[in-house]
Amino acid sequence: MQRAAAACVTSVVALFGAPMAASASEAALGLPALAAPPAAQVALGRALFFERRLSINGTLSCAMCHVPEQAFTANELRTSVGMEGVSLRRNAPTLLNVAFVQRLFHDGRAGSLEEQAVMPMIHPDEMANPDLAGVVLRVSTWPEYRMLFRRAFGSGRPTARGMATALAAYQRSLLAADSPFDRWRFGGHPDAITPQQQRGFELFVTQGCSSCHSVGERDALFSDQRFHNVGVQMRSEASRQRDLRVELIPGVDAVMTRDELRRIGVPDASDLGRQEVTGHTSDARAFRTPSLRNVALTAPYMHDGSFDTLEEVLDHYRVGGWQADPRQDQRIRPLPINRDERDAIVAFLRSLTSPRLPDCANAAASRRACGPTR
Ligand code: HEC
Numbered sequence: 001m002q003r004a005a006a007a008c009v010t011s012v013v014a015l016f017g018a019p020m021a022a023s024a025s026e027a028a029l030g031l032p033a034l035a036a037p038p039a040a041q042v043a044l045g046r047a048l049f050f051e052r053r054l055s056i057n058g059t060l061s062c063a064m065c066h067v068p069e070q071a072f073t074a075n076e077l078r079t080s081v082g083m084e085g086v087s088l089r090r091n092a093p094t095l096l097n098v099a100f101v102q103r104l105f106h107d108g109r110a111g112s113l114e115e116q117a118v119m120p121m122i123h124p125d126e127m128a129n130p131d132l133a134g135v136v137l138r139v140s141t142w143p144e145y146r147m148l149f150r151r152a153f154g155s156g157r158p159t160a161r162g163m164a165t166a167l168a169a170y171q172r173s174l175l176a177a178d179s180p181f182d183r184w185r186f187g188g189h190p191d192a193i194t195p196q197q198q199r200g201f202e203l204f205v206t207q208g209c210s211s212c213h214s215v216g217e218r219d220a221l222f223s224d225q226r227f228h229n230v231g232v233q234m235r236s237e238a239s240r241q242r243d244l245r246v247e248l249i250p251g252v253d254a255v256m257t258r259d260e261l262r263r264i265g266v267p268d269a270s271d272l273g274r275q276e277v278t279g280h281t282s283d284a285r286a287f288r289t290p291s292l293r294n295v296a297l298t299a300p301y302m303h304d305g306s307f308d309t310l311e312e313v314l315d316h317y318r319v320g321g322w323q324a325d326p327r328q329d330q331r332i333r334p335l336p337i338n339r340d341e342r343d344a345i346v347a348f349l350r351s352l353t354s355p356r357l358p359d360c361a362n363a364a365a366s367r368r369a370c371g372p373t374r
């Protein structure tokens with residue numbers, strides 16, 4: 001995949017086509033057209049999304065890791081915290097515009113939102129249910145869900161398939177585009193973004209960012225939907241090694257081994273990314289290209305949340321990623337850009353924030369009550 005990389009200036013339009021005739025669909029400026037999911041399924045999915053009783057001990061809902069008010073990620077956590085405080089090894093991705101993601105999870109191991117939706121329920125470190133049948137049985141004892149299921153599917157009896165369909169429908173409703181950038185690029189408003197942001201976009205294209213974070217002629221997902229190693233994982237492992245150096249007496253250091261760390265409760269965070277799915281060493285430490293829409297709201301960054309700010313991300317690219325990783329994508333090379341140019345790219349990235357976020361994502365601003373409503 002890495003050597004074919006130069007040829008991957010994939011057109012977003014070609015990848016997505018039009019999933020539905022434009023008349024039967026809702027288009028947000030900047031996004032491909034998409035059929036709106038049935039409202040009754042969205043309503044059921046939303047209730048399930050906030051439902052803490054879906055977890056084995058009634059403590060953890062989807063919304064606690066994908067926090068609506070934090071752009072459906074968790075801004076304070078580099079990697080998610082699951083059942084009984086256990087640290088997961090990856091950052092919770094935003095669910096905004098997840099409708100367009102072809103292969104879900106950072107390593108692409110799930111093929112559809114329906115398939116994905118039930119995975120957290122039975123993951124031992126997430127909702128920790130031993131099986132789905134038990135979850136369905138539990139939901140069927142909650143009277144308030146009967147009406148929701150009847151409206152969504154015509155029958156009041158909950159099924160695993162119905163739950164998955166509804167959660168997927170809700171997540172497909174979380175569209176967030178129509179940003180200042182979209183109004184400038186696709187809406188014909190030449191003043192919608194500042195000259196600095198325009199300069200930033202120009203650099204974004206000329207410095208090769210858009211060869212992976214694709215921008216089409218009519219819309220832009222800022223992702224080629226493929227998997228690349230941009231040096232993050234090996235950099236994180238190296239900096240962990242540094243952090244783990246403990247000073248025994250002044251001037252005498254010791255590095256703790258993985259075993260010693262496990263014994264004191266630090267998780268072993270090795271992560272082969274896409275290779276864990278395909279088995280190919282050429283996919284080592286490769287992760288899905290994330291969309292950059294609303295990226296100003298979704299810190300911390302990368303699959304392991306190892307960067308706190310967009311400036312840090314840009315500095316990583318500026319020095320050429322992590323050159324010590326022999327599997328790093330060939331396109332990640334030191335960039336000939338100065339600090340002002342870096343800041344222009346960051347300013348451009350900030351123009352990708354949607355002014356109208358779906359559901360509770362702007363609850364803080366509008367003081368709209370956010371939480372389970374049935
Ligand atoms: C304990 C925290 C936690 C809970 C609870 C949780 N998630 Fe996630 N979610 C994550 C993390 C972490 C990832 C990334 C995992 C990976 O890539 O391996 C993720 C990934 C996803 C993705 C893939 C997004 C993408 O861009 O690839 C979707 C969709 C998703 N979760 C939906 C849900 C739904 C629906 C629920 C409830 C049924 C849920 N999550 C519960 C932490 C959580």
Ligand code: HEC
Pocket residue numbers: 204207208209210211212213227228229230232233287288289290291292295298300301302303304310313314317329331332345
């Ligand atoms: C070779 C493909 C490729 C190129 C070129 C590339 N990126 Fe990325 N980008 C990725 C991948 C893959 C990730 C996720 C890496 C990970 O999680 O380990 C990423 C992550 C990011 C993130 C973090 C997003 C998030 O939600 O965590 C930002 C911001 C970003 N890239 C901006 C840029 C900019 C700006 C450039 C140009 C200087 C650029 N990228 C060039 C593939 C690429």
